[in-house]
Amino acid sequence: MMREYKVYRIENGTVIDHIPHWNSLKVLDLLGLRQCHDLVTLGIGLDSKDMGRKDLVKVENRELSEEEMDKLALVAPQATINLIRNSERTSKHKVRVPDHIRGLVRCPNSGCITRHEYVPTRFDTISRDPLELRCYYCNVQFRSDELELL
């Protein structure tokens, strides 16, 4: 039985929907929302037809940059971003893990040069579902469960 849920409507800001269950906490950290002084609303374990359970984050007076959306795609690959202006949804789009990722992620290979010298990390996206990345430098391929954000 699907239940209706109600969270505060926001006038201006962003609604991030279809976050995997429990990953909303990662989204808070990723977007630095724990330091945010505006209203942040969190929904954890909401019913979802497609995902079973999902999380949702609403944040007032904040629009996401492209880099933030790329980062978001790494922890919530199916997320939808709704932009709200004057209480109206002005745009809705799905995040997409970019083909190439610069920075953002730490290479999980402890022998990689990026872990020993100042080298900005670079990755190629090998697969989106399941998410699989390959380090441009050491060629090590890894899945989302090994992924560590910078």
Added chain:
Amino acid sequence: MLKNRSLVSIRDLTRAEIEQVLDTAQKLENHRGRHLEHRQVALLFYEASTRTRNSFLTAVHQLGGTEAGFSSGEGSSVAKGESLHDTIKMFSAYCDAIVLRHPRDGAARWAADISDVPIINAGDGKNQHPTQTLLDLYAIRSTQGRIENLSIGIMGDLKYGRTVHSLVDALSLYPGVQLHCISPESLALPQSYGPHQIHHRLEDVIPQVDILYCTRIQRERLPDEAEYEKVRGIYRLSASHLHNARTHMRILHPLPRVDEIHPDVDATPHAYYFQQAAGGVAVRKALLYLLIAQGEA
């Protein structure tokens, strides 16, 4: 055209470019010339190396060039803690090409991104060793007359062995190559390297292959001593294993060997690892010529 390009991974080369290197190596095998006269090649070896370093050194000298650099980082700024970045920046200002061996995976790609002169990867951690692969391919072609449609066994440490990873990548460019991998489960070839048959017994593979590529279990790359003890000496090829080998089958090894090939194999017609290593000078001459001097008088 390979001129002024870096060679970091065997994947940087097309099949046609690989063939160009092998053909040039064949032409330069007994050749001494002045193609690198007034040219300096930096040999930056952060890790110990006998064959790779000396074959590059010989190749530079046989083409009339001079060398700079260091071996194992001793007596250089590296010992004082200089970063790879700064060392590469400096040597790329002094030299016409840099041959780099480094213990960290991906070091050569990083070096190629910041260097103004070609970088030749002479081994980066457990990642890639493309010049070894070129000389492996040179040995395969010299002994079998072709590379495509061969049945090739690869034995030993297939998980951490960079020579194995580079060779498997290169062989994927040749149609009809059947790959037989022989290793303990803990040292199996990562699945990302494409289709291959998996074996645990060496005896099952010997009659089926044209080339048997043996590798050392690398103590220095295993996570700890306990892991090494579990797998050390697991495969020991001796002359008695070879009674049902194909007549033209040849045994290759990137060397150094420890105990994976018994010395009694050396006297059999199947042993080819010393000739394989000797081919390293011709292949490295070919590379230096193509990357630095090609097209010049």
